[in-house]
Amino acid sequence: MVAVTGAAEGIGRLLVERLVKAASSGHVAEVVAIGDSADEAAGVPLGVTWRTADVRDPRLAACLPGVDVLVHAGDDRTLATAPKQRRADNLRAAQTVLTSAAARRVPRVVLLTSTMVHGADPDNPVPMSEDSEVRTETGPGLLGDWVEIEDLACRARRSHPGLSVTVVRPAPLVGPGLDTVLSRHFSAPRLLTVRGREQRWQFCHVDDLAGALEHVAVHGVVGKDGALAVGCEGALDQAEAEEIAGLRRFDVPANLVFGATQRLHSAGITPASAAELKFLVYPCVVDCATLRESGWRPDYDNAGALQALLEARSGKAALVGRNVGRKEVTITAASAAGAAAAAIGTAAAVRRLRKRRGR
Numbered sequence: 001m002v003a004v005t006g007a008a009e010g011i012g013r014l015l016v017e018r019l020v021k022a023a024s025s026g027h028v029a030e031v032v033a034i035g036d037s038a039d040e041a042a043g044v045p046l047g048v049t050w051r052t053a054d055v056r057d058p059r060l061a062a063c064l065p066g067v068d069v070l071v072h073a074g075d076d077r078t079l080a081t082a083p084k085q086r087r088a089d090n091l092r093a094a095q096t097v098l099t100s101a102a103a104r105r106v107p108r109v110v111l112l113t114s115t116m117v118h119g120a121d122p123d124n125p126v127p128m129s130e131d132s133e134v135r136t137e138t139g140p141g142l143l144g145d146w147v148e149i150e151d152l153a154c155r156a157r158r159s160h161p162g163l164s165v166t167v168v169r170p171a172p173l174v175g176p177g178l179d180t181v182l183s184r185h186f187s188a189p190r191l192l193t194v195r196g197r198e199q200r201w202q203f204c205h206v207d208d209l210a211g212a213l214e215h216v217a218v219h220g221v222v223g224k225d226g227a228l229a230v231g232c233e234g235a236l237d238q239a240e241a242e243e244i245a246g247l248r249r250f251d252v253p254a255n256l257v258f259g260a261t262q263r264l265h266s267a268g269i270t271p272a273s274a275a276e277l278k279f280l281v282y283p284c285v286v287d288c289a290t291l292r293e294s295g296w297r298p299d300y301d302n303a304g305a306l307q308a309l310l311e312a313r314s315g316k317a318a319l320v321g322r323n324v325g326r327k328e329v330t331i332t333a334a335s336a337a338g339a340a341a342a343a344i345g346t347a348a349a350v351r352r353l354r355k356r357r358g359r
Contacts, residue, residue, distance in 0.1 A: 002217050003067045005055045005097065006074025007033030007048075008040035010177075011112070014210035015073055019217070020045045027218050034063050034074070056092040061100035069217045071110040072097045075145075079179060083140045090145045094152050102160040110216055111153055113146035115169045115202070115229050120282040122197050127287040130169070130229040141276050150227075157226060166222050168213060171231030171286065172279070174309035175206035185280050186245055186306075187313045191238075193281060195251040199238045200283040203305035204231040208298040215296045228290040232302040235285040244306050257281065 002019055006012035012033075022028040024047075032049045035041070041050035051063040055074040064070065074093060076086050094111060101109045117134045118124075138144040153165045172182045185191070193199060212230040215221060221228065242249060258274040288298075300308070 001030040001032060001067050002028050002069045002071065003032035003034055003051075003064060004071045004073055005034045005060075005093075006072075007050075008035040008037075008043060010073070011206060011209060011213070012071075012073035013043075014206060015071060015213050016048060017045055018210055018214040020047055022214060022218055023047065030066075032063070032067060034060070056089060056096050058096060058100060060096055061103050064100060064104040064106055067101075067104070067106050069108045069110065070097065070101050070106050071213055071217055073112060073213070075112060075149075077142060077173075077180070079181070086142070087140075087145050087148075091148055091152065094149045098152060098156040098160070098163070098165065102156070102163050105162065107162075108164045108166065108217075108220070109156075110166045110168060110213065111149060113149050113167055113169050114143075115171045115231065115284060115286045116143055116279055117146050117150055117169065118284055118286060120278040120284040122194075122282050124283050124285070126200050126235055126283050127202075127285045130227070130286050130289055131224040132286070139273060139275050141273055143276055153226065164222065165226055166216060167227040168209075168216060169227060169229045169286070170209045170212075171202045171204040171229070173206055173209065174203050174305050174312070176308075176312050178206070178309075178312065181276055182280070183309055183313050186247070186309055189247075190250040191242060191245065191247050192257065193238060193249045193251050194254045194257055197254075197282065199241070199281055200235040200285050201238075201241050201302060201306065202231050202235045202285040203300075203302055203309070205298070205300040205305045205308055208232070208300055211299070212291055212296060215291065215294070219294060221290060221294045221296075223290040229286040229288045230291055230298075231286065231288055232298050232300055232305055233288070233292075234302065235283070236302045236306065240303070241306060244303055245310060 004012050004015050004019070007016045016031060016033050019028055019031045023031055030049060031047070032051055033044045034051050034053055034055065036052070036054055038052045044050055053060045053063045055072070072094065075090050098109060118128055118132050119135045134147065134150055138147050150167060153167050156163060156165050173180065174183070209230055238249065258277065
């Protein structure tokens with residue numbers, strides 16, 4: 001029996017749909033979908049057992065009798081939630097999933113983080129091994145959430161020897177309905193790059209993530225030290241990404257990029273910190289060896305995944321990681337001092353934009 005949290009939408013919903021097909025072919029005995037509200041049950045596929053629970057509430061344990069694998073897809077990855085609230089909710093949910101599973105003697109739990117926990121660096125090998133060190137410092141953004149969830153997984157393995165905890169780390173996600181720092185980066189007038197450095201891009205389509213989670217749940221795949229990566233094979237270089245996106249780059253010195261970004265972030269103008277911006281300008285490409293050796297392959301390559309990102313963001317525009325209207329991008333880019341302001345913005349340019357919106 002496989003149970004999925006966050007089953008009413010997003011990755012959880014995609015995974016449930018795949019597990020239903022696996023159940024029809026005899027690979028899964030039963031699929032349990034767990035969501036916050038009984039009203040959500042109307043949207044799940046036929047043949048799925050619905051159980052209502054807040055994933056942050058210890059009463060989640062009451063939903064787990066007979067479960068063999070619990071996949072926690074009920075995390076919050078949106079930019080809309082206030083970072084402090086998102087951090088509190090994500091950590092409490094992961095902790096509740098782990099303790100509830102241990103209390104009900106569920107043999108296996110699968111958690112989601114990101115390949116970003118390995119850090120982005122101009123000197124990173126391309127690709128890195130998926131058992132590379134988790135070396136990103138905890139910060140206020142999603143990256144910090146994932147690092148702390150990884151720490152919870154490590155502690156759970158020590159505290160509950162009978163519980164197998166697998167952490168699945170997708171490369172930066174793309175697909176319909178996703179609004180991320182990455183998707184906003186490709187909605188800007190130009191692609192920001194650090195002078196003298198070449199970016200390499202690796203993506204993971206949400207459909208491929210759902211397929212990988214199904215494969216892990218059904219076949220019991222476990223990576224080295226309990227973690228594995230999922231994403232497209234190989235990487236796109238910067239020139240290939242620019243050609244697909246139909247955008248030109250703007251090279252900026254590293255000290256200007258990170259200094260300006262951190263000031264804008266601290267002022268609450270942009271959602272991404274300087275630490276998160278590194279993943280848009282420095283490589284973090286991971287070899288998905290465990291899944292590949294187990295027989296799983298992604299349906300998307302990096303070019304196809306980037307095209308899916310562009311299609312999902314069609315008609316939308318962003319400036320310094322902040323969603324804006326197309327007209328506002330034109331106004332700001334034209335009135336700002338040169339292409340640097342169009343690419344990364346300055347505090348003055350963005351404040352001017354906000355005043356225009358207010359009027």
